[in-house]
Amino acid sequence: MQRHGARRIGSQIEMGVKRSHPFCSATSLPWHHELSKDHQIFRHLLEACKLSSDIRTATETHTRIIRFGYGTHPSLVASLISAYAHCDRLNLAYKVVDQVFNWTVNLVALNKTLHSFIKSRDSELARKVFDKMPDRDVVTWNSMIGGYVDNGRFEEALRLFTMMLTSNVVPDKFTFASVMPGCAKLGSLPLAQWLHQLMIDMRIEVNYILVAAMIDMYSKCGGIEAAKSIFERVQRDDVSIWNSMINGLAIHGFALDAIAVFSKMDFEDITPDAITFLGVLSACSHSGLVKEGRHYFNLMKSRYSIEPQHEHYGSFVDLLGRAGLLEEAYAVITSMPIEPDVIVWRAYLSACRTHKNPKMGEVAIAHISRLRSGDYVLLSNTYCSQQQWDNAQRVREMMKKHGVSKKKGISWFEWGGRFHRFKSGDRSHPETEPIYKVLGGLIERAKAEGFVPKRELVMMDVSEEEKEENLCYHSEKLALAFGILKTGPGTEIRISKNLRICDDCHNWFSLVSRMLNRVILVRDRIRFHRFEGGLCSCGDYW
DNA sequence: ATAGGGTTAG
Incomplete structure (x- = not known):
């Protein structure tokens, strides 16, 4: 052969x-x-x-x-x-x-x-x-596990890791450095805790790489308290540890804490790097700290001689644009010393959508050479926000012509050691009947409380999770209903989503947290939302 | 021979 x-x-x-x-x-x-x-x-x-x-x-x-x-x-x-x-x-x-x-x-x-x-x-x-x-030796296993993580096959990576545990090869620090980022992407707190315990049991010698990965993992799995306590206890002698902590606080919306950590770097003689500033800027951006954001954006160059890169400009434009300062954001773009790229224009496009400015949205679109589905969606949504249905229709036709389809929204809830995934209007889950019953009940109750779905979004044909069923059955709502079905009263429910949570779902989740008197933690593509007593930790600014 | 932190938008 x-x-x-x-x-x-x-x-x-x-x-x-x-x-x-x-x-x-x-x-x-x-x-x-x-x-x-x-x-x-x-x-x-x-x-x-x-x-x-x-x-x-x-x-x-x-x-x-x-x-x-x-x-x-x-x-x-x-x-x-x-x-x-x-x-x-x-x-x-x-x-x-x-x-x-x-x-x-x-x-x-x-x-x-x-x-x-x-x-x-x-x-x-x-x-x-x-x-x-x-x-196969330990390098073989580590490479394969790391390979899965690099390719976005996180569950596969974890599965291989558990296989490794039953093999005759013992995991080492490289193994954990590969598997932890995978766990972070999945966002599973139980898995994170398990990995942490395993590292202790196996007496893995922790270095700064593992510490940074662990803080990152806990943060992204919703365990910000655990991340903070690790950060407090370890020797914080490398900038990446600080970066993990700052970014962790940022994604949880603790902008002031993130800034406090940043300020502390000075006292511990750690010099921030380009990534530190990305964390600080994103913290400011998601909390509307415009003045502070401007300050740190200028500081990186003036005090630390770090030349802002596209990502920094993108973050800065995002900060200004989110706050409604479209003109200033535009001025930043046009006066950039480096050629503005798609990162920057997409941040600006997103701001145009938030602040309902289709005209400038078109300008942004014109600067993006290879349009992705999200770009069309943003532009179309911008038109919809101004009731320009014809233009929205035009975008929809453009998408069809170019064969672009929307990225599918998926939400998941971890239960019984498995990730239960839901698409919009999904009926494939074995427990679909009870899930829809719970959801239907909640929708009725919400209506009785005076909840009105966002008409603007219902009208949009290019809404990210558009379905005949309309927004009542968005993936995050299905995942939430499943979570309610499976957990007892009073327990916290944690849901993850691969896209950003939609406006309507955000309002609805707030209401449900009050109606059921439960804490709901939602991790969307870029940050956490913690709903409690009718309010969200993001302060409805995201 | 294998490792960490950031990476627009939806």
């Missing part, structure tokens, strides 16, 4: 060299020896192909390697795969794997190979390589 595979690859690249079967002689060579000095040239050649994405030279080199009988040398195989993967020829890379895996004994080379597949962002193929590996 392997011979057949070898011939297939060979025939693509041999270019007339057909004297002997390349792999026959290859297998008998002693691969535990280092590559001879003469043959090191192949490695350098492949390295060059990789850097210049030169697939032609790569295949030619491959041919030569086979001809010289080095077709299965672990170090060359790793280089070949890495070069192919880099040239976006994963199929060729995988063929090499298929042919030589059983001969290759050098685990370091195998791990390098796996890494090539992971870096090429095809986690399915990487997993196939992982499964094929005759031997």
Whole structure:
């Protein structure tokens, strides 16, 4: 079988060299020896192909390697795969794997190979390589888990992590540094606590990377108290630890605390960096602290000599725009020393939507070259906010013409160790009947309390979660109903959503928190909302 | 050979 595979690859690249079967002689060579000095040239050649994405030279080199009988040398195989993967020829890379895996004994080379597949962002193929590996050490597991996290496959990463725990390989600090960001993305507090406890039980030596990751994880999982207490207890000798804390406070809407932490850096002799300021600016932005935001934006350059990057300008424009200072925001954009990019224009576009200015929204749109679904949605919503239905219709047609579809809104609630996901108007959950019954009851009660759905949003055909059923069955409402169904009175309900919570749902959640006298914590795409007694921690400013 | 914090909009 392997011979057949070898011939297939060979025939693509041999270019007339057909004297002997390349792999026959290859297998008998002693691969535990280092590559001879003469043959090191192949490695350098492949390295060059990789850097210049030169697939032609790569295949030619491959041919030569086979001809010289080095077709299965672990170090060359790793280089070949890495070069192919880099040239976006994963199929060729995988063929090499298929042919030589059983001969290759050098685990370091195998791990390098796996890494090539992971870096090429095809986690399915990487997993196939992982499964094929005759031997796996801690690096193997760590790479694969990290690969899943990098590719947004967080649950898969956690699943692999639990598999690792039952294997004969013991997790190390690298494992946790990979798995914690995955947990942060999922937003599961129970998982975060479990990982934390595991690290203690396994006596993982914590360094600043792990501390920063842990503070970040707790913050993003809604455990801001735990994040704060860790921050208080540890040695805070690296800026990333401070960044995690500042950003954590920012996403929970504790802008003043974030600023307080920032001020404390001075006393502990930690110099803020570009990321610190992103955290501080976003804290100000989401709490409407315009004056403070301006101050810190200027401070980064004047005192710390940090030149603001696109992200900083984006955040600053967001801060001004959110507060309704559209003209000042525009002036900032036009006087930027660097070319404004889509980040900045999208922030501005969003402000135009918030403050119902379709005219300037069009200006922003004109500066965004490759429009994404969200851009159309924003523009259309801006028109709708001014009752310009014709224009909104035009945008809708543009979307259709360009084959752009809206990004699906998904909300989830963790229950029984599983993530129960809901789409808008979803009826696929096994407990759909009781969920809709709970939701229906709540809607009735809300109506009785005088709750009026936002007409503006109902009218919008391009609303992000538009459905025949209208906004009553938005994903976050379904997730909430499920949470109410599953938990006892008085307990806090935590919900996550991949988009921003919609205006109508935000009002409705406030009301429900008062009606049921329960705390509801919603993590949307960029921040937390804590509803209690009819009020939200964001102060309806988001 | 594997690791952290930020990254517009909806």
